[in-house]
Amino acid sequence: MALVVAAAALAPPGAQARSCRASRLSAPVAMRSTPKVPYKFPGMDEATWISIYSRMYRERILLLSQDIDDDFANQMIATLLYLESEDSKSPAAMYFNVGGGVMKAGLAVHDTMRMMPYEFQTVNMGMCAQVAAFLVAAGTKGKRFALPNARFRMENPTIEPMYDNEGKPRTRIMQATEMRLEVAEVLRDKRRVLEGFSSATGRSAEQLEQDFKRDFYLDANEALQYGLVDRLLLPGAKREGAEKGEISPGVGIG
Structure with missing residues (x-):
């Protein structure tokens, strides 16, 4: 899993460290599944191998690379809360490359981001769809970025399907009254998302509702003009478009 909970990343590995000492100069067996890098924990004499995602976390870098479901959102929230206690x-x-997710799970992450006292730099690395695009736009104003080939896809929230024990979607059988309540809840989520996009982009909720009637795709430059991001991350040498006002000059994350 791309995001590793802080507690697992920070605890000195103890016996695990001693078992890894013999292999610290060569790639560990676990490298086949999750990339690992050597890291020397504070107070330890020797380095040990830890997940590259855990190492990124220690630099306050979070990579979101899977659909945002309830479990992933809870891990995300726990990590953001830990970052606050560690350094507020x-x-x-x-960094986002996410094809979508569950709207309510994304809204929970969004509300946690807003509650944190520190700033958020958000970067669309590839495709950010649905609630992932919403979270990129929710970053601190002036610190929302996209790579040149990044794409955004905005869409209306839908009634979430139910799944069987094997994880396959199955038909939901509901009474008419229950269906009406489900639709009302989806429309409520839609209003919340439109309000969030309106605050992030400066566009009216009415215009956003018109744009979002169908799946709405934006490339990086279009997202910049639309107000989803503030700058494009470009190599420093490629500034011709920036000088013409077509794109923003390359910037770094720091």
Whole structure:
């Protein structure tokens, strides 16, 4: 899993460290599943292998690379809360390449981000769809970025399907009254998302509702003009478009 909970990342590995000492100069067997890098924990004499995602976390860098469901959202929230207790002032950088997710789970992450006292740098690395696009736009104003080939897809929330024990979606059988309540709840989520996008982009909820009637795709430059991001991350040498006002000059995350 891309995001590793803080407690697992920070605890000195003890016996695990001693068992890894013999292999610290060569790639561990676990490298086949999750990349690992050597890291020397504070107070330890020797380095040990830890998940590369845990190492990124220690620099307050979070990579979101899977659909945002309830479990992943809970891990995300736990990590953001831990970052606050560890350092409530330094910004956190969130890198996204997410095809979508559960709207209510994303809203929970969004509300947690708003509650944190530190700033958020958000970066769309590839595709950010649905609630992932919403979270990128929710970053601190002036610190929302996209790579040149990044894409955004905005869409209306839908009634979430139910799944069987094997994880396969199955038909939901509901009474008419229950269906009406489900639709009302989806429309409520839609209003919350439109209000959030309106605050992030400066566009009216009416215009956003018109745009979101169908799946709405934006490339990086279009997202910049639309107000979803503030700058494009470009190599420093490629500034011709920036000088013409077409794109923003390359910037770094720091």
